[in-house]
Amino acid sequence: MHTILVIDDDDNLRDTIIVLLEQEGFRTLAAADGNVGLEKALTAKPSLILVDLRLPGKSGVDVCKAIRSARDSTPIIVLSAAGDEIDKVLLLEMGADDYVVKPFGTRELLARIRAVLRRVSPEAHQVLSFADTQVDLQRRVVSRKGSELKLTPAEYNLLTFFLQNPDRPLTRDMILNSVWGYESFPNTRTVDAHVVRLRQKLEPEPDCPRHFLTVHGVGYRFLP
Amino acid sequence: MHTILVIDDDDNLRDTIIVLLEQEGFRTLAAADGNVGLEKALTAKPSLILVDLRLPGKSGVDVCKAIRSARDSTPIIVLSAAGDEIDKVLLLEMGADDYVVKPFGTRELLARIRAVLRRVSPEAHQVLSFADTQVDLQRRVVSRKGSELKLTPAEYNLLTFFLQNPDRPLTRDMILNSVWGYESFPNTRTVDAHVVRLRQKLEPEPDCPRHFLTVHGVGYRFLP
DNA sequence: GAAAAATTGCACAATCTATTTACAAATCGT
């Protein structure tokens, strides 16, 4: 069952879309401005987000960027008014998956939504797992034995990096560059601190790690 | 490191993709039409090709077919415009490995590229071995009979130096210079000590070495 | 076979490296 978040300040249109989606069997969430929308996007983990380009609070562009910079890959469809100059390249840079020009037919909107969901869904339930722990990359959720584990953003980012580079020694510099990015320059001890935190939350025996191994003199290695 | 060839006549989009790929650490090649693209594909041996379906010169379909009929199995991802009828079967028959519908999110594109690269080259580990021992240079792991051996950094470095210079007498000075570098100046006893440690961990009978041989008055010799 | 030379095995302190803990700055949500 998919949940779709609709972010649009036009009450009429928003309600119309909500009703349409619910008729079609989707669960829905709504927000009238960018800030509320962004918050719901990040906390409620919808399957897809419809966001108006022009919004009070944060614009659609801002919402997109914020979501992507939170390393959240929930698919996004942008709704743009007829007059707006649509810049494909801009949309790409924003990280949007598709766009629909208002006024649009309900049929077209549904088709786009289904197309995007279909396109994403082969990966949608791409759940990486190790030991008894599952990590849903799309929903950004980590769970063990059915119950959800709370990870902080930094912890989650580090975890997914380990998951994507299993069984391979990773130096602290590699980790810093990939997880923290080229922009920020925390020192390498920071990596250690976060590895410790990951171990405390994810290792059965945190003081005798079986998955997040240290490679003395090199860095760390993740073993699924 | 992977090189990716981008064949698209839309200058804006092509540049956007190129910049994106280079940010992600790929090397890139670009072509604006099918003929140039095909030529670069065949001569420059990229790791992966992104090709637009609609192209001046040769179409994306033609490029695919030409590459495959040249018995070139470089992975290909097809970019198709939103309106195009996408026929998965046709694409498969053409020899494409995946397709992405424009407009696409950068994240999606990168995910597809990585997925295809991973699928095509399942990380060929370079594994050196001698007797019943394997040394995986990528993973930095030494194993015997399936179980992992723990080596310290100095031991591991020394081991790989021996592996790379098999069957050849190596003086202590050569070893010091190559393994410890010009910066540090431990005395030559140090080499002996580490050879001893290597023998203890790796030789079936440490007191009757069969692989790490001493060359009296000279140094050591490694025999696979 | 004995003396000389070279190598080995071992112990241990010095040096590095990693982990833990604690804490203050930054960020976030209300």
Add this chain to the structure above:
DNA sequence: ACGATTTGTAAATAGATTGTGCAATTTTTC
């Protein structure tokens, strides 16, 4: 603006590695 959470860093602790000296052993040489 306030309290809670997260995050980066520093200092203290624990742990592992490494270089070295020396006595025992082996090899070479005569």
